[in-house]
Amino acid sequence: MKHSMFRNYLYKKEIYEEWTMGGEKSAKRAANRLLRKQRMEEEAEAARILQEKKDQKYMRAALKQAQKAASIGEVPIGCVIVYRDQIIGRGYNRRNTDKSTLSHAEITAIRKASKKLQDWRLEECTLYVTLEPCQMCAGAIVQARVERVVMGCMNLKAGCGGSVLNILEMQEFNHQVKVTRGVLEEECSKILSDFFKQLRLHNKVEKYMNN
Numbered sequence: 642m643k644h645s646m647f648r649n650y651l652y653k654k655e656i657y658e659e660w661t662m663g664g665e666k667s668a669k670r671a672a673n674r675l676l677r678k679q680r681m682e683e684e685a686e687a688a689r690i691l692q693e694k695k696d697q698k699y700m701r702a703a704l705k706q707a708q709k710a711a712s713i714g715e716v717p718i719g720c721v722i723v724y725r726d727q728i729i730g731r732g733y734n735r736r737n738t739d740k741s742t743l744s745h746a747e748i749t750a751i752r753k754a755s756k757k758l759q760d761w762r763l764e765e766c767t768l769y770v771t772l773e774p775c776q777m778c779a780g781a782i783v784q785a786r787v788e789r790v791v792m793g794c795m796n797l798k799a800g801c802g803g804s805v806l807n808i809l810e811m812q813e814f815n816h817q818v819k820v821t822r823g824v825l826e827e828e829c830s831k832i833l834s835d836f837f838k839q840l841r842l843h844n845k846v847e848k849y850m851n852n
């Protein structure tokens with residue numbers, strides 16, 4: 642039985658019971674109460690679907706950043722920060738290009754967003770990143786008081802948003818981040834595996850040419 646059909650059946654049963662026990666007025670009150678409840682559930686569901694669509698839209702923007710990294714031969718990881726439905730910071734991995742361990746996608750996006758808001762605090766901001774953040778970036782996210790993090794795929798061997806550690810949601814710190822995992826997970830994972838496949842092929846060709 643579909644969830645909504647089952648719910649309607651329960652509602653009717655409850656109204657019928659009210660009728661037999663308390664008469665028509667009582668049944669009407671129960672019906673109104675149940676209608677209100679149903680409307681609230683529908684509104685919550687609509688809000689959830691809208692949020693899901695928004696999350697996918699901004700994750701696509703983060704994937705675009707990841708593509709930029711791939712195009713300069715960097716491991717494709719991308720990030721965007723959203724404030725009141727507007728992207729206020731973008732970043733992609735440039736670790737080798739910049740020769741800097743600080744050039745992770747999230748750090749760049751945080752720096753740009755802070756500059757835009759003229760505040761080191763990124764309250765009310767949502768950070769979208771294609772790969773689960775490392776310990777440095779998860780730490781910076783907590784330090785910046787980012788309200789919510791949405792991640793694409795997980796990084797089982799190095800991630801600090803739930804895999805190795807969960808720095809984002811540690812109760813011991815003064816700030817906890819709301820976390821959503823697995824948004825456009827397949828695309829986020831594929832861009833990485835395609836990159837490494839390409840890299841292996843490139844290395845093989847190089848080795849062959851040198852012999």
Ligand SMILES: [Zn+2]
Binds near residue numbers: 745747774775
């Ligand atoms: Zn990082």
